[in-house]
Amino acid sequence: MLQVARWRVILVIAITVLGILFAAPNVMPQQMRDSMPGFIPTRAINLGLDLRGGSSLLLEVDTATLRRQRLENVADQMAESLRDASPRITYAGRGVVENAARVRLLNAADAPRAMESLRAIVSTVESRGMGGGSPDIVFSQVEGGVIEARLTDEALQALSRDAVARSIEVIRRRIDPTGTSEVSIARQGDDRVSVQAPGESDPELLKQRIGQTALLTFHLVDDQADMGEVQAGRVPPGSMIAPPYSEGSTSELVRRRPSLTGDSLQNASARMNSQTGQYVISFQLDSAGARVFCRLSTEYVGRRFAILLDDKVLTAPSIREPICGGSGQIDGSFTAQSSSELALLLRAGALPVPLTVIEQRSVGAELGQDAINAGAVAGVIALLATLAFMIIAYGTFGVFACIALLVNGVLVIASMSVIGAALTLPGIAGLILTLAMAVDANVLIYERMRDEEAAGRSPALAIDAGFGRAMITIMDANLTTILAALILFQFGAGPVRGFAWTLSIGVITSVFTAVLVTQLLIALWFRMTRPKRLPI
Amino acid sequence: MKWPLIRYLPKKTNFRFVKSAKFFATLSILCVLASFASFASAGFRENPIALYNAAAGGPLEKLGAVGSKAFNLGIDFQGGTLIEFTAPFAIDLSRVREYADRADVGEVQVQNFGDDTHAVVRFENQPGRDTNEAAEAVQAQIRLAVDSVSFQNVAVVGPKVSGELFMSGVIALGLAIVLMLVYIWFRFELQFGIGSVMALFHDVILTMGLLSVLRIEFSLTTIAALLTIVGYSMNDTVVVFDRLRENLRKYKRMPIAEVIDLSINETLSRTIITGLTAILALFSLLYLGGPTLFPFTFAMIFGIVIGTYSSIYVAAPSVLLLRDKRRSAGSVAPEAEAQTSG
Numbered sequence: 001m002l003q004v005a006r007w008r009v010i011l012v013i014a015i016t017v018l019g020i021l022f023a024a025p026n027v028m029p030q031q032m033r034d035s036m037p038g039f040i041p042t043r044a045i046n047l048g049l050d051l052r053g054g055s056s057l058l059l060e061v062d063t064a065t066l067r068r069q070r071l072e073n074v075a076d077q078m079a080e081s082l083r084d085a086s087p088r089i090t091y092a093g094r095g096v097v098e099n100a101a102r103v104r105l106l107n108a109a110d111a112p113r114a115m116e117s118l119r120a121i122v123s124t125v126e127s128r129g130m131g132g133g134s135p136d137i138v139f140s141q142v143e144g145g146v147i148e149a150r151l152t153d154e155a156l157q158a159l160s161r162d163a164v165a166r167s168i169e170v171i172r173r174r175i176d177p178t179g180t181s182e183v184s185i186a187r188q189g190d191d192r193v194s195v196q197a198p199g200e201s202d203p204e205l206l207k208q209r210i211g212q213t214a215l216l217t218f219h220l221v222d223d224q225a226d227m228g229e230v231q232a233g234r235v236p237p238g239s240m241i242a243p244p245y246s247e248g249s250t251s252e253l254v255r256r257r258p259s260l261t262g263d264s265l266q267n268a269s270a271r272m273n274s275q276t277g278q279y280v281i282s283f284q285l286d287s288a289g290a291r292v293f294c295r296l297s298t299e300y301v302g303r304r305f306a307i308l309l310d311d312k313v314l315t316a317p318s319i320r321e322p323i324c325g326g327s328g329q330i331d332g333s334f335t336a337q338s339s340s341e342l343a344l345l346l347r348a349g350a351l352p353v354p355l356t357v358i359e360q361r362s363v364g365a366e367l368g369q370d371a372i373n374a375g376a377v378a379g380v381i382a383l384l385a386t387l388a389f390m391i392i393a394y395g396t397f398g399v400f401a402c403i404a405l406l407v408n409g410v411l412v413i414a415s416m417s418v419i420g421a422a423l424t425l426p427g428i429a430g431l432i433l434t435l436a437m438a439v440d441a442n443v444l445i446y447e448r449m450r451d452e453e454a455a456g457r458s459p460a461l462a463i464d465a466g467f468g469r470a471m472i473t474i475m476d477a478n479l480t481t482i483l484a485a486l487i488l489f490q491f492g493a494g495p496v497r498g499f500a501w502t503l504s505i506g507v508i509t510s511v512f513t514a515v516l517v518t519q520l521l522i523a524l525w526f527r528m529t530r531p532k533r534l535p536i
Numbered sequence: 537m538k539w540p541l542i543r544y545l546p547k548k549t550n551f552r553f554v555k556s557a558k559f560f561a562t563l564s565i566l567c568v569l570a571s572f573a574s575f576a577s578a579g580f581r582e583n584p585i586a587l588y589n590a591a592a593g594g595p596l597e598k599l600g601a602v603g604s605k606a607f608n609l610g611i612d613f614q615g616g617t618l619i620e621f622t623a624p625f626a627i628d629l630s631r632v633r634e635y636a637d638r639a640d641v642g643e644v645q646v647q648n649f650g651d652d653t654h655a656v657v658r659f660e661n662q663p664g665r666d667t668n669e670a671a672e673a674v675q676a677q678i679r680l681a682v683d684s685v686s687f688q689n690v691a692v693v694g695p696k697v698s699g700e701l702f703m704s705g706v707i708a709l710g711l712a713i714v715l716m717l718v719y720i721w722f723r724f725e726l727q728f729g730i731g732s733v734m735a736l737f738h739d740v741i742l743t744m745g746l747l748s749v750l751r752i753e754f755s756l757t758t759i760a761a762l763l764t765i766v767g768y769s770m771n772d773t774v775v776v777f778d779r780l781r782e783n784l785r786k787y788k789r790m791p792i793a794e795v796i797d798l799s800i801n802e803t804l805s806r807t808i809i810t811g812l813t814a815i816l817a818l819f820s821l822l823y824l825g826g827p828t829l830f831p832f833t834f835a836m837i838f839g840i841v842i843g844t845y846s847s848i849y850v851a852a853p854s855v856l857l858l859r860d861k862r863r864s865a866g867s868v869a870p871e872a873e874a875q876t877s878g
Contacts, residue, residue, distance in 0.1 A: 362687075362690045364687060364688040366622075366686070374826050378823075383817075396540075398540060426757050436818075437771070473779075477778075479719070481768070481770075481771055484763050490708070491711075492759070
């Protein structure tokens with residue numbers, strides 16, 4: 001092994017040079033990085049939220065609402081399917097109870113025919129893992145003439161996944177309208193979205209923007225109802241009481257079914273009404289929405305209609321004249337900020353279902369900087385201590401180990417920069433630990449050499465045998481650490497995952513440097529000095 | 537003065553490790569039992585029987601209630617809110633407590649974090665109250681209580697998430713240990729695998745026991761530390777086993793206890809040097825890493841010490857225990873006996 005093949009020399013040198021090249025951006029100031037020519041890598045290590053500061057939110061789609069929405073839809077489909085059957089199947093009622101949609105047939109004898117007809121509305125959903133699909137709805141007869149539809153687990157999962165995908169789009173438009181910030185929005189599991197916003201972003205603002213469904217709906221105000229009855233708690237069927245959105249509006253009794261929804265919204269912007277000096281939101285409807293709005297406003301001139309946001313009244317003006325241009329404005333006592341926030345939400349569109357924040361973490365940038373400093377100082381001290389210890393313990397061979405260790409450090413930093421894995425606070429601890437673990441491979445090799453020399457071999461043979469025999473142990477020992485790191489990566493979250501990254505990268509590079517780099521150095525040293533005895 | 541220092545380390549030591557193994561095995565078993573006792577008694581601070589009786593529900597739920605007190609669980613696993621903040625002057629903790637109580641979020645823990653200009657407020661999730669809203673209410677009160685406060689770290693973990701984090705932590709630990717067993721079984725032999733897994737359990741239980749007794753916070757990063765300890769301890773055990781396997785082939789006639797001693801002695805200087813380097817490196821982190829990393833680093837240093845110990849006194853002797861019969865009845869016996877009798 002003292003004859004090191006040329007390709008190995010080239011490999012070691014090439015990797016080391018590449019490592020230095022890719023690690024370099026981390027020590028360059030930003031200005032210098034910007035002025036570098038294009039072919040030189042300029043990516044530095046991606047710092048985790050705990051080091052650079054920022055907020056992370058874990059949101060969960062409201063599966064109960066999702067299921068209810070879908071079941072209401074299924075109930076409608078069932079009714080339609082029964083009407084379309086020939087001869088027509090009559091039903092007495094339909095509705096959603098708990099986790100099922102139900103229709104009650106007038107004539108229980110129709111049940112078999114109804115079941116047959118309903119089969120048409122079942123569609124298949126892809127089940128994960130296994131090939132093929134499974135039905136999304138399962139029908140059953142509860143009693144006599146009542147047919148019940150339940151959603152299968154697969155259907156619910158597909159619904160959640162779909163809702164998550166749509167939510168991600170909406171959230172992105174809401175918190176990153178220009179697409180320039182470094183916010184990461186990702187799916188987590190079937191029904192969760194994780195949002196990570198680095199930097200000094202305000203977590204409260206973030207939550208406000210995500211926390212609202214922001215569904216805009218237009219409802220006719222029900223002013224024919226007997227107000228006394230309503231106050232006594234007897235709301236007419238088909239109507240509902242909508243609470244005020246802010247202090248400037250009042251609660252209204254409105255038709256339950258919206259005449260128009262925010263889906264038809266094409267644009268929304270905040271502006272100041274020059275006459276009143278108040279902030280308003282002006283909106284533009286798409287052509288279909290404009291037609292509906294035109295017909296509605298023509299039909300109901302003189303009546304009032306309410307504009308609701310998430311079922312709360314923003315404003316409820318009277319219709320003075322038909323509005324057919326497709327644009328209008330909402331005035332609810334807005335401030336400059338609240339109007340522009342709301343306009344942003346409306347432009348981004350409504351979330352398909354409400355999202356709840358189930359985990360929130362935010363770290364101030366200042367704390368992050370403190371952590372980086374502490375980590376850097378601890379790292380340098382650990383490095384110096386290790387270097388000093390190795391030189392004191394092993395002399396010349398210790399110097400070789402130190403060079404290998406430094407190359408290892410460069411390679412770890414370079415790999416982290418290239419992969420883009422986030423460096424977290426536990427990650428720094430992982431780096432420091434790999435320093436020590438990297439030395440282990442050297443120690444194993446040197447101890448073997450000592451043994452072999454003690455057994456009476458010549459220095460050259462001892463060196464050869466040292467590398468050869470230690471290799472098995474090094475592989476076994478490091479594979480176990482990699483196993484542990486892989487598990488951490490699979491199960492850990494956030495900062496812990498950062499730790500797993502640095503640990504596994506560190507282990508891999510350390511085997512490379514401790515074995516190949518050291519071997520090269522020792523071979524070179526041996527050729528130059530031709531020692532009679534090993535210096536260890 | 538000779539240099540390098542390695543020359544002072546004898547090339548061959550002759551400690552009789554196996555001879556003292558019985559003593560250390562007893563000690564280890566006692567420590568493991570003490571750890572379990574600590575888990576049951578909230579770190580020897582409460583009477584486990586009283587805890588059990590006070591808990592509601594069936595026997596399993598009662599046991600769960602006792603177990604939940606075993607550690608000073610961080611919010612990752614317990615759920616709840618943690619608010620870390622700083623001010624340009626020493627923070628009046630009692631004032632913070634008084635204001636935070638007005639938010640009506642149940643029992644609020646207020647303590648300094650690192651030094652007296654940093655403080656941390658913690659409280660558990662209140663059933664029926666929105667966790668985010670509660671966190672905002674407390675933050676608002678802290679703003680009133682402390683002038684020019686700046687929030688450094690706010691974490692709100694809902695009850696659902698904390699349960700999942702805990703389960704995934706437990707699964708990760710279990711899976712790691714099983715995988716190690718399989719790996720060693722595959723690379724060595726079953727007895728070696730069992731021996732190394734005994735050492736792993738030993739290390740993990742003792743580290744958890746210490747965390748339990750000292751009430752050091754147990755969080756997600758603690759799980760990371762435990763897994764790293766598993767990795768390190770395994771690493772250390774593998775080095776000893778590797779030599780043991782080699783020596784078993786080399787010295788077919790030597791009694792197994794002597795082979796074990798020989799193997800441990802041969803790898804001893806490596807064990808000491810690597811362990812020392814790791815601890816040396818981690819000590820700087822212990823002092824400079826701040827209170828956030830303290831539990832992590834502390835667990836890791838203890839784990840490295842105990843992992844080194846266990847490779848020598850738990851893993852290797854358990855191979856003796858498991859393998860003794862086969863060797864004395866098998867490969868050594870006939871030939872050796874023929875020689876001695878003849």
